[in-house]
Amino acid sequence: MADTFVGRETELTALYAAFERASGGHTQLLIVVGEPGVGKTRLAERCSQEHVARGPILCARCYEHQGTPPFWLWVQPLRAYLRSLDDGEVQDIAGGVAPSLVGLLPELSEWLPGVAAAPEADDSVTARFRLYDAVTRLPQRVARDTPLVLILDDLHWADEASLLLLEYLARALRDSRLLMVGTYRDVQLGRTHHLARTLSDLTREQLFERLALLRLAEQEAATLTEAVAGRPIASNLASAMFDRTDGNPLFVTEMARVLASSGGDEVGQRIP
Ligand SMILES: Nc1ncnc2c1ncn2[C@@H]1O[C@H](COP(=O)(O)OP(=O)(O)OP(=O)(O)O)[C@@H](O)[C@H]1O
Ligand SMILES: [Mg+2]
Structure with missing residues (x-):
């Protein structure tokens, strides 16, 4: 959501x-x-x-x-x-x-x-x-x-x-x-x-x-990613995304949107 x-x-x-x-x-x-x-x-x-x-x-x-x-x-x-x-x-x-x-x-x-x-x-x-x-x-x-x-x-x-x-x-x-x-x-x-x-x-x-206000913890970032993407995210992908966003909610949200629009976990590989 x-x-x-x-x-x-x-x-x-x-x-x-x-x-x-x-x-x-x-x-x-x-x-x-x-x-x-x-x-x-x-x-x-x-x-x-x-x-x-x-x-x-x-x-x-x-x-x-x-x-x-x-x-x-x-x-x-x-x-x-x-x-x-x-x-x-x-x-x-x-x-x-x-x-x-x-x-x-x-x-x-x-x-x-x-x-x-x-x-x-x-x-x-x-x-x-x-x-x-x-x-x-x-x-x-x-x-x-x-x-x-x-x-x-x-x-x-x-x-x-x-x-x-x-x-x-x-x-x-x-x-x-x-x-x-x-x-x-x-x-x-x-x-x-x-x-x-x-x-x-x-x-x-x-x-x-x-x-x-500090960045999100890894679990919080994963919860936000799943909510924005609208589906569960594999834990290895969630942790790769956390490495890239460092838990900044703006970046987490943007990346989750990319994931949502791409439709598959393999897109995680393409995230810059
Ligand atoms: N705790 C949170 N839970 C869910 N989403 C969040 C949370 N904090 C921030 N976001 C989302 O992250 C994005 C950036 O948040 P926000 O605009 O509040 O940042 P900001 O610190 O005010 O940034 P700026 O310095 O640019 O004004 C928004 O899309 C917001 O909805
Ligand atoms: Mg602001």
Whole structure:
């Protein structure tokens, strides 16, 4: 089955424990780190499925290409969430901070007629603080009614402004029913990377927990191969495939697909 999920018991236990702490009113920030294809996004999605019945899950993904607008990490989930509400609910959730947010979310002025942008602050520090404060109040307000999960995927591609806001939010919201699960590729992170600086600041203040994701064990890789290929795989072929993929789930999945489309174990010989 294509949606088979293998292994990761330890990581899921850590994530569920974080859910419980967050649900009890202690904001949690977990960051899943590992090489490309190791299963960071899949793990974050998997753990958030368990939350579906309890409250909203907002997802943000960062993109590789340059030119993403500042604060993009936050614009996406807030926009998606506000779009899912009716006008009365938008007023309730965002009304108080809407003037500070229309620059970031212009649609607020359509949803809340009469909302105009707050007057420009005299200096950029004040303007930035107002914006941070306004953005922070939204998840805080949502988490008052129901536990909230925020998935922040591919943080190695986040813009600097978004990361500074993540730092602010992690500091400002220590006692909310909020779980943030971030992911990033460690191979992508030099010491001068914005995210490296953000993480080192947050580490100093013990504001996040890091979950290092490793490759699959041989048996887990064999289970995944069989699930994707849709049939049992001979043990010598499974172990030859493990040698080639090293248990990276992306490679395991790709190879299993080749196997499925080829129809016979002899294809294993042709796998590069
Ligand atoms: N535990 C798992 N069980 C089953 N399949 C998995 C598991 N982990 C990852 N996969 C599969 O492996 C592939 C790569 O996973 P995923 O996209 O989550 O990796 P990633 O670490 O987020 O990679 P990237 O750094 O490129 O974002 C996907 O097809 C995913 O479904
Ligand atoms: Mg990913």
